[in-house]
Amino acid sequence: MIEDPDGELVKGVAAGDPAAMRTMVARKLPRFLALANRMLADPAEAEDVVQETFLRIWKHAGGWRQGRARFDTWAHRVTINLCYDRLRKRRDVLMAEPPEQMDQAPLPDAGLTGREAESRRVDKALLGLAPRQREAIILVYYQDMSNQEAANVMQISVDALESLLARGRRALQKILTGDDDE
Amino acid sequence: MSNDGKQDMDLERFRALVEAYGGDRKRWPEDRREAADRVAATEAGRALVREACRLDAFLALSATSLPPAALTGRILQSADKRITLRRRLQRWLVGAGLVGVGLAGGLTGALAVAVVAPPPQIPIADTATAFGNIMTEAEIAQEIQ
Numbered sequence: 082m083i084e085d086p087d088g089e090l091v092k093g094v095a096a097g098d099p100a101a102m103r104t105m106v107a108r109k110l111p112r113f114l115a116l117a118n119r120m121l122a123d124p125a126e127a128e129d130v131v132q133e134t135f136l137r138i139w140k141h142a143g144g145w146r147q148g149r150a151r152f153d154t155w156a157h158r159v160t161i162n163l164c165y166d167r168l169r170k171r172r173d174v175l176m177a178e179p180p181e182q183m184d185q186a187p188l189p190d191a192g193l194t195g196r197e198a199e200s201r202r203v204d205k206a207l208l209g210l211a212p213r214q215r216e217a218i219i220l221v222y223y224q225d226m227s228n229q230e231a232a233n234v235m236q237i238s239v240d241a242l243e244s245l246l247a248r249g250r251r252a253l254q255k256i257l258t259g260d261d262d263e
Numbered sequence: 264m265s266n267d268g269k270q271d272m273d274l275e276r277f278r279a280l281v282e283a284y285g286g287d288r289k290r291w292p293e294d295r296r297e298a299a300d301r302v303a304a305t306e307a308g309r310a311l312v313r314e315a316c317r318l319d320a321f322l323a324l325s326a327t328s329l330p331p332a333a334l335t336g337r338i339l340q341s342a343d344k345r346i347t348l349r350r351r352l353q354r355w356l357v358g359a360g361l362v363g364v365g366l367a368g369g370l371t372g373a374l375a376v377a378v379v380a381p382p383p384q385i386p387i388a389d390t391a392t393a394f395g396n397i398m399t400e401a402e403i404a405q406e407i408q
Contacts, residue, residue, distance in 0.1 A: 110335060246284065250315075
Protein backbone atom coordinates (compact mmCIF):
# COMPACT_ATOMS: atom_id res chain seq x y z
CA MET A 82 0.00 0.00 0.00
CA ILE A 83 1.32 3.46 -0.90
CA GLU A 84 1.93 5.69 2.12
CA ASP A 85 0.41 9.05 1.35
CA PRO A 86 1.69 12.04 3.33
CA ASP A 87 -1.53 13.89 2.44
CA GLY A 88 -3.82 10.99 3.36
CA GLU A 89 -5.10 12.38 6.66
CA LEU A 90 -5.57 15.83 5.20
CA VAL A 91 -7.65 14.48 2.32
CA LYS A 92 -9.82 12.61 4.82
CA GLY A 93 -10.40 15.88 6.67
CA VAL A 94 -11.33 17.64 3.44
CA ALA A 95 -13.68 14.81 2.53
CA ALA A 96 -15.37 15.19 5.92
CA GLY A 97 -15.89 18.91 5.22
CA ASP A 98 -13.51 20.01 8.00
CA PRO A 99 -12.85 23.75 7.43
CA ALA A 100 -9.41 23.57 9.10
CA ALA A 101 -8.34 20.73 6.80
CA MET A 102 -9.51 22.70 3.77
CA ARG A 103 -7.51 25.74 4.87
CA THR A 104 -4.43 23.59 5.46
CA MET A 105 -4.87 22.01 2.05
CA VAL A 106 -4.92 25.46 0.43
CA ALA A 107 -1.86 26.62 2.40
CA ARG A 108 0.08 23.46 1.59
CA LYS A 109 -0.83 22.96 -2.05
CA LEU A 110 -1.77 26.30 -3.58
CA PRO A 111 1.81 27.63 -4.02
CA ARG A 112 2.85 24.32 -5.52
CA PHE A 113 -0.02 24.04 -8.02
CA LEU A 114 0.20 27.71 -8.95
CA ALA A 115 3.92 27.41 -9.71
CA LEU A 116 3.18 24.39 -11.87
CA ALA A 117 0.40 26.12 -13.81
CA ASN A 118 2.42 29.32 -14.20
CA ARG A 119 5.31 27.45 -15.74
CA MET A 120 3.08 25.32 -17.96
CA LEU A 121 1.13 28.32 -19.27
CA ALA A 122 3.36 31.37 -18.70
CA ASP A 123 0.17 33.34 -18.16
CA PRO A 124 -0.62 34.31 -14.53
CA ALA A 125 -4.35 34.92 -15.09
CA GLU A 126 -4.87 31.58 -16.81
CA ALA A 127 -2.73 29.85 -14.21
CA GLU A 128 -4.96 31.26 -11.44
CA ASP A 129 -8.09 30.01 -13.22
CA VAL A 130 -6.57 26.56 -13.58
CA VAL A 131 -5.60 26.37 -9.91
CA GLN A 132 -9.03 27.52 -8.78
CA GLU A 133 -10.60 24.78 -10.89
CA THR A 134 -8.14 22.26 -9.45
CA PHE A 135 -9.30 23.07 -5.93
CA LEU A 136 -12.95 22.82 -6.94
CA ARG A 137 -12.20 19.31 -8.14
CA ILE A 138 -10.35 18.51 -4.93
CA TRP A 139 -13.36 19.60 -2.84
CA LYS A 140 -15.64 17.57 -5.07
CA HIS A 141 -13.63 14.37 -5.33
CA ALA A 142 -11.94 14.17 -1.90
CA GLY A 143 -14.82 12.00 -0.66
CA GLY A 144 -14.10 9.37 -3.28
CA TRP A 145 -10.40 9.32 -2.47
CA ARG A 146 -9.03 5.92 -1.44
CA GLN A 147 -5.60 5.50 0.11
CA GLY A 148 -3.40 2.86 -1.42
CA ARG A 149 -3.89 3.80 -5.02
CA ALA A 150 -2.03 6.80 -6.50
CA ARG A 151 -0.85 9.47 -4.10
CA PHE A 152 -3.09 12.48 -3.71
CA ASP A 153 -0.31 14.83 -4.87
CA THR A 154 0.18 12.74 -8.03
CA TRP A 155 -3.54 12.87 -8.79
CA ALA A 156 -3.79 16.61 -8.11
CA HIS A 157 -0.76 17.32 -10.30
CA ARG A 158 -2.37 15.33 -13.10
CA VAL A 159 -5.60 17.33 -12.71
CA THR A 160 -3.71 20.64 -12.86
CA ILE A 161 -1.67 19.54 -15.88
CA ASN A 162 -4.74 18.31 -17.75
CA LEU A 163 -6.44 21.65 -17.14
CA CYS A 164 -3.30 23.39 -18.46
CA TYR A 165 -3.42 21.26 -21.59
CA ASP A 166 -7.07 22.25 -22.09
CA ARG A 167 -5.95 25.89 -22.00
CA LEU A 168 -3.03 25.28 -24.37
CA ARG A 169 -5.36 23.48 -26.79
CA LYS A 170 -7.81 26.40 -26.71
CA ARG A 171 -4.98 28.83 -27.41
CA ARG A 172 -3.90 26.76 -30.40
CA ASP A 173 -7.49 26.54 -31.68
CA VAL A 174 -7.90 30.31 -31.39
CA LEU A 175 -4.63 30.87 -33.22
CA MET A 176 -5.67 28.49 -36.00
CA ALA A 177 -9.14 30.02 -36.29
CA GLU A 178 -8.02 33.63 -36.21
CA PRO A 179 -4.52 34.06 -37.60
CA PRO A 180 -3.24 37.56 -36.74
CA GLU A 181 -3.45 39.90 -39.72
CA GLN A 182 -0.45 41.84 -38.57
CA MET A 183 2.14 41.74 -35.86
CA ASP A 184 0.93 42.85 -32.46
CA GLN A 185 2.75 46.09 -31.75
CA ALA A 186 1.95 46.06 -28.02
CA PRO A 187 4.96 45.77 -25.72
CA LEU A 188 5.81 42.22 -24.67
CA PRO A 189 4.85 41.23 -21.11
CA ASP A 190 8.51 41.21 -20.06
CA ALA A 191 9.29 44.62 -21.58
CA GLY A 192 10.64 47.02 -19.00
CA LEU A 193 11.58 44.30 -16.54
CA THR A 194 15.08 44.27 -15.18
CA GLY A 195 17.22 42.07 -13.03
CA ARG A 196 15.88 38.86 -11.53
CA GLU A 197 12.35 39.25 -12.82
CA ALA A 198 13.59 39.66 -16.40
CA GLU A 199 15.85 36.63 -16.03
CA SER A 200 12.98 34.62 -14.63
CA ARG A 201 10.77 35.60 -17.58
CA ARG A 202 13.54 34.58 -19.93
CA VAL A 203 13.61 31.09 -18.45
CA ASP A 204 9.80 30.83 -18.54
CA LYS A 205 9.85 31.91 -22.18
CA ALA A 206 12.48 29.28 -22.95
CA LEU A 207 10.37 26.64 -21.19
CA LEU A 208 7.38 27.66 -23.26
CA GLY A 209 9.47 27.00 -26.38
CA LEU A 210 9.71 23.30 -25.47
CA ALA A 211 7.39 20.56 -26.65
CA PRO A 212 4.65 20.33 -23.98
CA ARG A 213 5.60 16.86 -22.70
CA GLN A 214 9.27 17.86 -22.41
CA ARG A 215 8.22 21.01 -20.54
CA GLU A 216 6.01 18.94 -18.25
CA ALA A 217 8.87 16.52 -17.44
CA ILE A 218 11.32 19.33 -16.70
CA ILE A 219 8.85 21.23 -14.54
CA LEU A 220 7.97 18.16 -12.46
CA VAL A 221 11.57 17.13 -11.81
CA TYR A 222 13.32 20.50 -11.62
CA TYR A 223 10.67 22.72 -10.06
CA GLN A 224 8.12 20.49 -8.35
CA ASP A 225 11.03 18.49 -6.86
CA MET A 226 9.53 15.14 -7.73
CA SER A 227 11.55 11.96 -7.84
CA ASN A 228 11.82 10.22 -11.20
CA GLN A 229 9.19 7.67 -10.16
CA GLU A 230 6.76 10.32 -8.91
CA ALA A 231 7.13 12.38 -12.10
CA ALA A 232 6.71 9.25 -14.23
CA ASN A 233 3.55 8.41 -12.28
CA VAL A 234 2.11 11.88 -12.85
CA MET A 235 2.89 11.62 -16.55
CA GLN A 236 1.70 8.02 -16.68
CA ILE A 237 4.86 6.89 -18.45
CA SER A 238 7.88 4.73 -17.58
CA VAL A 239 10.99 6.14 -15.91
CA ASP A 240 12.92 5.45 -19.11
CA ALA A 241 10.44 7.50 -21.13
CA LEU A 242 10.65 10.29 -18.54
CA GLU A 243 14.44 10.35 -18.76
CA SER A 244 14.25 10.53 -22.53
CA LEU A 245 11.88 13.53 -22.30
CA LEU A 246 14.14 15.21 -19.74
CA ALA A 247 17.26 14.76 -21.86
CA ARG A 248 15.54 16.00 -25.02
CA GLY A 249 14.06 18.93 -23.12
CA ARG A 250 17.43 19.94 -21.72
CA ARG A 251 19.03 19.71 -25.16
CA ALA A 252 16.27 21.89 -26.61
CA LEU A 253 16.70 24.41 -23.79
CA GLN A 254 20.43 24.48 -24.42
CA LYS A 255 19.71 25.29 -28.07
CA ILE A 256 17.27 28.05 -27.12
CA LEU A 257 19.84 29.43 -24.71
CA THR A 258 22.62 29.34 -27.28
CA GLY A 259 20.29 31.01 -29.77
CA ASP A 260 19.58 33.72 -27.18
CA ASP A 261 23.28 34.13 -26.51
CA ASP A 262 23.99 34.55 -30.22
CA GLU A 263 21.55 37.45 -30.57
CA MET B 264 18.83 3.70 -18.69
CA SER B 265 17.06 3.44 -15.35
CA ASN B 266 17.91 -0.12 -14.29
CA ASP B 267 21.49 0.26 -13.15
CA GLY B 268 20.70 -0.65 -9.57
CA LYS B 269 23.78 -0.44 -7.40
CA GLN B 270 26.06 -1.71 -10.17
CA ASP B 271 28.99 0.21 -11.52
CA MET B 272 28.21 2.93 -13.98
CA ASP B 273 30.27 3.62 -17.07
CA LEU B 274 30.85 7.09 -18.45
CA GLU B 275 28.16 6.75 -21.12
CA ARG B 276 25.50 5.83 -18.57
CA PHE B 277 26.66 8.68 -16.40
CA ARG B 278 26.39 11.03 -19.37
CA ALA B 279 22.82 9.83 -19.97
CA LEU B 280 22.00 10.37 -16.30
CA VAL B 281 23.43 13.90 -16.23
CA GLU B 282 21.75 14.78 -19.51
CA ALA B 283 18.42 13.92 -17.94
CA TYR B 284 18.81 15.05 -14.33
CA GLY B 285 21.51 17.71 -14.58
CA GLY B 286 24.62 18.18 -12.51
CA ASP B 287 23.02 18.43 -9.05
CA ARG B 288 23.43 15.03 -7.41
CA LYS B 289 20.34 15.48 -5.22
CA ARG B 290 18.24 15.07 -8.37
CA TRP B 291 19.97 11.87 -9.38
CA PRO B 292 17.83 8.80 -8.70
CA GLU B 293 18.70 7.37 -5.31
CA ASP B 294 19.32 3.88 -6.60
CA ARG B 295 22.00 5.17 -8.97
CA ARG B 296 23.46 7.99 -6.91
CA GLU B 297 26.24 5.99 -5.31
CA ALA B 298 27.50 4.62 -8.62
CA ALA B 299 27.14 8.04 -10.21
CA ASP B 300 29.17 9.66 -7.43
CA ARG B 301 32.12 7.43 -8.33
CA VAL B 302 32.01 8.52 -11.98
CA ALA B 303 31.47 12.15 -10.98
CA ALA B 304 34.74 12.01 -9.06
CA THR B 305 36.70 11.29 -12.27
CA GLU B 306 37.98 14.05 -14.51
CA ALA B 307 35.62 13.12 -17.37
CA GLY B 308 32.75 12.95 -14.92
CA ARG B 309 33.55 16.36 -13.47
CA ALA B 310 33.55 17.88 -16.96
CA LEU B 311 30.08 16.47 -17.65
CA VAL B 312 28.78 17.77 -14.33
CA ARG B 313 30.27 21.22 -14.95
CA GLU B 314 28.60 21.41 -18.35
CA ALA B 315 25.23 20.28 -16.96
CA CYS B 316 25.43 22.76 -14.09
CA ARG B 317 25.40 25.68 -16.56
CA LEU B 318 21.92 24.74 -17.69
CA ASP B 319 20.88 24.00 -14.10
CA ALA B 320 21.91 27.53 -13.14
CA PHE B 321 19.80 28.92 -15.99
CA LEU B 322 16.78 26.89 -14.90
CA ALA B 323 17.24 28.06 -11.32
CA LEU B 324 16.64 31.64 -12.43
CA SER B 325 12.93 30.95 -12.82
CA ALA B 326 11.35 32.44 -9.73
CA THR B 327 7.92 31.84 -8.25
CA SER B 328 5.87 34.40 -6.44
CA LEU B 329 3.51 33.86 -3.55
CA PRO B 330 -0.12 33.23 -4.49
CA PRO B 331 -2.07 36.50 -4.60
CA ALA B 332 -4.28 37.01 -1.54
CA ALA B 333 -7.32 37.44 -3.80
CA LEU B 334 -6.78 34.00 -5.31
CA THR B 335 -6.38 32.41 -1.88
CA GLY B 336 -9.58 34.17 -0.83
CA ARG B 337 -11.53 32.89 -3.84
CA ILE B 338 -10.39 29.32 -3.22
CA LEU B 339 -11.26 29.49 0.49
CA GLN B 340 -14.65 30.89 -0.48
CA SER B 341 -15.20 27.90 -2.74
CA ALA B 342 -14.30 25.68 0.23
CA ASP B 343 -16.91 27.46 2.38
CA LYS B 344 -19.52 26.99 -0.33
CA ARG B 345 -18.70 23.31 -0.47
CA ILE B 346 -19.05 22.99 3.31
CA THR B 347 -22.42 24.80 3.24
CA LEU B 348 -23.63 22.61 0.41
CA ARG B 349 -22.45 19.52 2.25
CA ARG B 350 -24.26 20.52 5.45
CA ARG B 351 -27.45 21.28 3.52
CA LEU B 352 -27.23 17.91 1.82
CA GLN B 353 -26.65 16.18 5.15
CA ARG B 354 -29.69 17.91 6.66
CA TRP B 355 -31.74 16.94 3.65
CA LEU B 356 -30.53 13.37 3.87
CA VAL B 357 -31.35 13.22 7.58
CA GLY B 358 -34.84 14.57 6.82
CA ALA B 359 -35.27 12.17 3.93
CA GLY B 360 -33.97 9.42 6.19
CA LEU B 361 -36.60 10.12 8.84
CA VAL B 362 -39.34 10.09 6.24
CA GLY B 363 -37.82 6.91 4.86
CA VAL B 364 -37.69 5.32 8.29
CA GLY B 365 -41.34 6.30 8.86
CA LEU B 366 -42.39 4.82 5.55
CA ALA B 367 -40.34 1.71 6.12
CA GLY B 368 -41.89 1.37 9.61
CA GLY B 369 -45.40 1.72 8.18
CA LEU B 370 -44.76 -0.87 5.51
CA THR B 371 -43.15 -3.27 7.98
CA GLY B 372 -46.11 -2.84 10.35
CA ALA B 373 -48.58 -3.50 7.59
CA LEU B 374 -46.67 -6.60 6.58
CA ALA B 375 -46.52 -7.84 10.16
CA VAL B 376 -50.25 -7.34 10.59
CA ALA B 377 -50.89 -9.25 7.40
CA VAL B 378 -48.68 -12.15 8.47
CA VAL B 379 -49.55 -12.43 12.18
CA ALA B 380 -53.25 -11.55 12.21
CA PRO B 381 -55.72 -14.45 11.69
CA PRO B 382 -57.07 -14.83 8.19
CA PRO B 383 -60.51 -13.40 7.47
CA GLN B 384 -63.40 -15.60 8.61
CA ILE B 385 -64.45 -18.26 6.22
CA PRO B 386 -68.13 -17.66 5.45
CA ILE B 387 -69.00 -21.35 5.63
CA ALA B 388 -69.16 -22.70 9.16
CA ASP B 389 -66.54 -25.14 10.36
CA THR B 390 -69.28 -27.82 10.40
CA ALA B 391 -70.04 -27.57 6.71
CA THR B 392 -69.35 -30.65 4.62
CA ALA B 393 -69.80 -31.53 0.99
CA PHE B 394 -73.20 -32.96 1.92
CA GLY B 395 -74.43 -29.87 3.69
CA ASN B 396 -74.15 -28.48 7.17
CA ILE B 397 -73.62 -31.03 9.93
CA MET B 398 -75.46 -29.85 13.00
CA THR B 399 -73.97 -30.23 16.45
CA GLU B 400 -75.66 -32.45 19.08
CA ALA B 401 -76.99 -29.39 20.90
CA GLU B 402 -78.49 -27.94 17.71
CA ILE B 403 -80.20 -31.26 16.90
CA ALA B 404 -81.66 -31.50 20.44
CA GLN B 405 -82.89 -27.88 20.18
CA GLU B 406 -84.53 -28.58 16.82
CA ILE B 407 -86.28 -31.76 18.16
CA GLN B 408 -87.75 -29.83 21.07
